[in-house]
Amino acid sequence: MSVKRIMAGLGLITTAILLIIILFTSWYTVDESEQALVMTFGEANETITESGLNFKMPWPIQQVEVLSKETxxxxxxxxxxxxxxxxxxxxxxxxxxxxxxxxxxxxxxxxxxxxxxxxxxxxxxxxxxxxxxxxxxxxxxxxxxxxxxxxxxxxxxxxxxxxxxxxxxxxxxxxxxxxxxxxxxxxxxNEEVRQAFTAVTDARETMNTKENQANKYRNQLINEAEGEKDAIESRAEGEKTARIEQARGDVAIFDKLYAEYQTNPDITRQRLIIETLEEVLPNAEVYIMNDDGGTLKYLPLNPLERSQPAPTEEAESEEGQ
The missing domain is CATH 3.30.479.30 (Band 7 domain)
Incomplete structure (x- = not known):
């Protein structure tokens, strides 16, 4: 075998090795949970954050450092x-x-x-x-x-x-x-200090519980007092409204009486006197004297006398004789 053939064979082998290196070092993959830093001759120049297959210059020109994006x-x-x-x-x-x-x-x-x-x-x-x-x-x-x-x-x-x-x-x-x-x-x-602090903490929690209970009771009393106050105010408003309406009714009655009084003063005056006597003396019988000295019974009539006929003027004169 000649030297030329040996050199040619070595050249083919070297070329094949270089092609393999280029093939396997020119591609890299970035997952969704990863990020990659591309370095050219050791100097960082690009960060890849998108997932997928990426191309780079073959080693030793460019290298890739893959880091996680997770927490x-x-x-x-x-x-x-x-x-x-x-x-x-x-x-x-x-x-x-x-x-x-x-x-x-x-x-x-x-x-x-x-x-x-x-x-x-x-x-x-x-x-x-x-x-x-x-x-x-x-x-x-x-x-x-x-x-x-x-x-x-x-x-x-x-x-x-x-x-x-x-x-x-x-x-x-x-x-x-x-x-x-x-x-x-x-x-x-240490355990001794922990126990002492636990006792203090329990006492503080008890105090907070008591304070919360006291605040709850106070709030309950305040709410009850507020409710009672609202009820009193509501009753007062109702009584106020009732008295106003009663006063309006009294004014209306008075206006009517006054109108009648202006029309017939004497009759209205006598009517008011009689009605006042009936109100002041509800159980009394009212009599009115006529001009000749006789008496005329006025309301209220005795229930026993309602069934008897009213006496005539002749009967009354005979009784007088």
């Missing part, structure tokens, strides 16, 4: 693997604003939002995130009271840690976005 979880103060939890109390021990010691661990949800900054602005961005998380939680706990850290103030502490951590990540500019911060456990360092 990651950073566990601070503990580690969970295969359902087993391992705590790191030395990392979670911190001092509150009122100089008490607590153990606090938490979970940070974060995402990669800039692949170029994530790969090139920090040597180990996850370590930077971990250290920044430790600094943030210690800063917020250090300005909070122990009661807030152990009871009702956890939500506010979570929010403040998230805001502080987000601002630090923006300052460090390493392509990480903080999605959420959740406290897992905030507790006292």
């Amino acid at each position: 990651f979880s950073l566990q601070f103060g503990y580690e969970q693997e295969d359902g087993e939890i391992q705590s790191f109390p030395e990392e979670t021990k911190m001092i509150t604003g009122d100089e008490n010691i607590v153990l606090a661990d938490l979970v940070v949800q974060w995402k990669i939002v800039d692949a170029k900054k994530y790969l090139f602005h920090a040597e180990d961005p996850e370590e930077v995130l971990y250290d920044t998380t430790a600094a943030s939680i210690r800063s917020i706990i250090g300005s909070s009271e122990i009661d807030d850290a152990l009871t009702s103030g956890k939500a506010e502490i979570e929010l403040e840690v998230r805001d502080l951590l987000s601002s630090l990540m923006e300052k460090y500019d390493i392509g990480i976005s903080i999605q959420a911060v959740q406290l897992q456990d905030v507790e006292l360092p």
